[in-house]
Amino acid sequence: MVQLVAFLGNYGREYENTRHNTAWLFLKSLPFFSRFSWSSKYKSEFCCVDYDQMVSWMVESSVIERRADGSLPVPADAPEKLYFIQPQTYMNLSGEAIGEAARFFKIPASDVLVVHDEIELPLGTVSLKWSGGLGGHNGLRSTKAVLGTADFWRLRLGVGKPSNGQIADYVLGNFTPDEKICLSQIFPQTAALFAKILTFKDPQRLIPEWGKKKLLP
Numbered sequence: 001m002v003q004l005v006a007f008l009g010n011y012g013r014e015y016e017n018t019r020h021n022t023a024w025l026f027l028k029s030l031p032f033f034s035r036f037s038w039s040s041k042y043k044s045e046f047c048c049v050d051y052d053q054m055v056s057w058m059v060e061s062s063v064i065e066r067r068a069d070g071s072l073p074v075p076a077d078a079p080e081k082l083y084f085i086q087p088q089t090y091m092n093l094s095g096e097a098i099g100e101a102a103r104f105f106k107i108p109a110s111d112v113l114v115v116h117d118e119i120e121l122p123l124g125t126v127s128l129k130w131s132g133g134l135g136g137h138n139g140l141r142s143t144k145a146v147l148g149t150a151d152f153w154r155l156r157l158g159v160g161k162p163s164n165g166q167i168a169d170y171v172l173g174n175f176t177p178d179e180k181i182c183l184s185q186i187f188p189q190t191a192a193l194f195a196k197i198l199t200f201k202d203p204q205r206l207i208p209e210w211g212k213k214k215l216l217p
Contacts, residue, residue: 004083004102004112005114006086006112007084008117009086019173021117023157026191030191031191047085052072058199085098095143114143114154116156119135120161121212123179125158130151130153130203
């Protein structure tokens with residue numbers, strides 16, 4: 001099961017609304033985000049939440065539902081804690097923060113979820129992926145280098161490719177007003193997927209539906 005979630009981005013006010021910070025924008029859109037308590041640890045903004053508490057927040061915010069018997073959807077052998085980080089190393093060195101937290105809490109790479117922007121997917125498309133290629137994403141490259149494997153989970157948030165110009169300029173550019181509207185429409189559906197990833201003992205079951213899903217008409 002996923003125990004450590006890393007939301008990739010670049011810190012600094014000038015990067016707040018850029019495409020490379022899509023994961024941070026998604027994090028802040030979560031209806032229970034205000035309940036997180038952050039501190040500076042592991043080269044990141046770090047948050048630790050009791051697993052049952054996290055599931056309770058997700059139920060209260062209607063992101064997921066209780067079981068038919070009224071109990072929380074907590075799977076057997078669920079971890080006691082969930083750990084969330086926003087690396088403060090800049091994108092290209094994201095793996096340093098992920099590796100530091102994973103080593104400290106003895107979390108295997110297979111229990112790590114990296115949430116990131118993805119230029120290989122159009123805006124409005126979301127993908128859950130296990131292992132595989134890195135798509136030229138420097139944050140993923142750094143993560144693989146530090147963890148020593150590509151065998152970790154990815155929640156990929158499509159931002160599309162530029163029709164011309166440099167990729168670096170594109171991902172470090174701000175979203176347009178229309179693109180921001182698109183994000184506001186897909187983030188609630190992505191939150192539902194995020195909740196399932198955290199509450200499914202084997203997220204692999206989600207891939208047939210969520211391996212690549214367009215959330216807008």
